[in-house]
Amino acid sequence: MRALVLRGFGDAAVEEVPDPVPGPGEVVIDVACVQPSVTECMLLAGEPVAMHTVLAARLAAGPTRFGGHEFAGVVSAIGPDNSGMSQNxxxxxxxxxxxxxxxxxxxxxRRSRPDxxxxxxxLGFTGPGAFAERVVVPAQTIVPVxxxxxxxxxAAIQPLAGAIHGHAIAAVRPGDSVLIIGAGVMGVLHTQVARLGNAGQIIVTGRSEAKRELAKRSGADLVPHAGDDVPAAVLEATDGIGxxxxxxxxxxxxxxxxxxxxxxxIVMVSVLPDTHPAPLARLRERSVALLHPRSGAGGYAPGRSVFEHAxxxxxxxxxxxxxxxxHRLDGIEALPEALRITRHKHRYGALGPAQVDVKNWSRA
Structure with a gap:
C-alpha cells in the first residue's frame, strides 16, 4: 500500500510500504478521508513542540511513519481473538x-482509570497512523459512524471531541462568560460547544476576517481582532470583571x-514548546485554575463515549x-500538499485542515 514516510524533518513523501496485518484484538481500516492536525504539521516540520524529541529519536534511527489520527474509513480486516467484538x-x-x-x-x-x-x-504518534491507504488500530478504539x-x-470528529473534553473539565455553567483565544479549528469548535452549552457572553479573538466571521456565525457575541486591545475589550464586555x-x-x-x-x-488547548514562558506569579496572585483537556474518547456518561456523543x-x-x-484534495499522493496547506493556512486561504479523500465510502 501507499503511505506517508518521513525521512527527515520537512522531508515527507508518499511511498510504498507493507500492508498492515491485524494482530490479536486489532482491525484494519481502509482510509476514506484523513486530515492532518496543526500539531502534526508542526512536528513533521521539526518545530520544538510536544513529542519533538521522541520524533527526533525515531528519525535518528531511520525513516519513520508519523501522524494521521483524524480520519474515517471502513473496516476491511479483523485480527484474531476478536470473537467478543460487537457486530457493529x-x-x-x-x-x-x-x-x-x-x-x-x-x-x-486495572483500577478502571485508563486516563x-x-x-x-x-495513533500516528506511538505507531503508524492514517496517513496511508490502510491503518491498523485496536478494536477497542473503533467508533461506528x-x-x-x-x-x-x-474525519473531523477528534477536534470536536477535544472541545467537548475542554468544556467538561472547565465545568462551564449556563451564563458563564467565555473567552476563546484563536478563531481556528479549535476556536470555532469551542465556540459552538459553548453556545450549545448555554454559555453567556462568548468572545472570540482572531486575525483572519474570514475566520472571525465564521466564529460569529458559530455563536460568538463579540469577535475582536487579535491585534487590538483584547484585554480592554474583554473587561468592557464583562463589566470590568474578566x-x-x-x-x-x-x-x-x-x-x-x-x-x-x-x-x-484557563484551559490550555494549544500545544506549546516545553520552554514556553508562563506568567505563574500572575496566575497565583489571581487564584486562576489552569487546566489541560484529556485525550481520547473518555466518558462522562456510562452509556456513551465522547466520540459517540460528538x-x-x-x-x-x-x-x-x-x-x-x-480544501479537499483527491488521492493519497496529495498528503504532502495537505500538510503544506494546513501548516500555512493563511497563505492558501484555508479555514481548517486540508482533507485528503483517499477512497470513497463505497470503494473503501
Whole structure:
C-alpha cells in the first residue's frame, strides 16, 4: 500500500510500504478521508513542540511513519481473538477510531482509570497512523459512524471531541462568560460547544476576517481582532470583571492570564514548546485554575463515549464542521500538499485542515 514516510524533518513523501496485518484484538481500516492536525504539521516540520524529541529519536534511527489520527474509513480486516467484538464493527462498517488507547495492563488500567495510564498507544504518534491507504488500530478504539455523517465530517470528529473534553473539565455553567483565544479549528469548535452549552457572553479573538466571521456565525457575541486591545475589550464586555473561562487556542498564554477574572479558569488547548514562558506569579496572585483537556474518547456518561456523543451532535446538526472544510484534495499522493496547506493556512486561504479523500465510502 501507499503511505506517508518521513525521512527527515520537512522531508515527507508518499511511498510504498507493507500492508498492515491485524494482530490479536486489532482491525484494519481502509482510509476514506484523513486530515492532518496543526500539531502534526508542526512536528513533521521539526518545530520544538510536544513529542519533538521522541520524533527526533525515531528519525535518528531511520525513516519513520508519523501522524494521521483524524480520519474515517471502513473496516476491511479483523485480527484474531476478536470473537467478543460487537457486530457493529463487522467488515464493511463505516468507522472512525479514538486516537488514544490505554494499555489495559498497568495499575491504573486495572483500577478502571485508563486516563491515568502511563503508556497509552496514540495513533500516528506511538505507531503508524492514517496517513496511508490502510491503518491498523485496536478494536477497542473503533467508533461506528452514523449514516447521516459523511466521511469528511467524521474525519473531523477528534477536534470536536477535544472541545467537548475542554468544556467538561472547565465545568462551564449556563451564563458563564467565555473567552476563546484563536478563531481556528479549535476556536470555532469551542465556540459552538459553548453556545450549545448555554454559555453567556462568548468572545472570540482572531486575525483572519474570514475566520472571525465564521466564529460569529458559530455563536460568538463579540469577535475582536487579535491585534487590538483584547484585554480592554474583554473587561468592557464583562463589566470590568474578566472572563469566567478562557480557552487558549492560539499560543497566547500571557494574553489568557490578563483576560481571565480572579478565581477564573484557563484551559490550555494549544500545544506549546516545553520552554514556553508562563506568567505563574500572575496566575497565583489571581487564584486562576489552569487546566489541560484529556485525550481520547473518555466518558462522562456510562452509556456513551465522547466520540459517540460528538458524532451524534453532528448527525443532529447541533454542531456544524462544514465551515472548517475549505480544501479537499483527491488521492493519497496529495498528503504532502495537505500538510503544506494546513501548516500555512493563511497563505492558501484555508479555514481548517486540508482533507485528503483517499477512497470513497463505497470503494473503501
Amino acid at each position: 464493527f463487522a467488515i464493511g462498517t463505516r468507522v472512525t477510531a479514538v486516537e488514544t488507547a490505554a494499555c489495559d495492563r498497568c495499575a491504573a488500567c 491515568a495510564c502511563p503508556a497509552p498507544q496514540v 452514523p449514516d447521516g455523517v459523511s466521511a469528511s465530517h467524521a 472572563a469566567d473561562v478562557v480557552f487558549e487556542c492560539a499560543g497566547e498564554f500571557d494574553l489568557a492570564s490578563r483576560c481571565v477574572r480572579r478565581g477564573g479558569t 458524532l451524534r451532535l453532528m448527525e443532529r446538526g447541533d454542531v456544524d464542521v462544514s465551515g472548517l472544510i475549505s
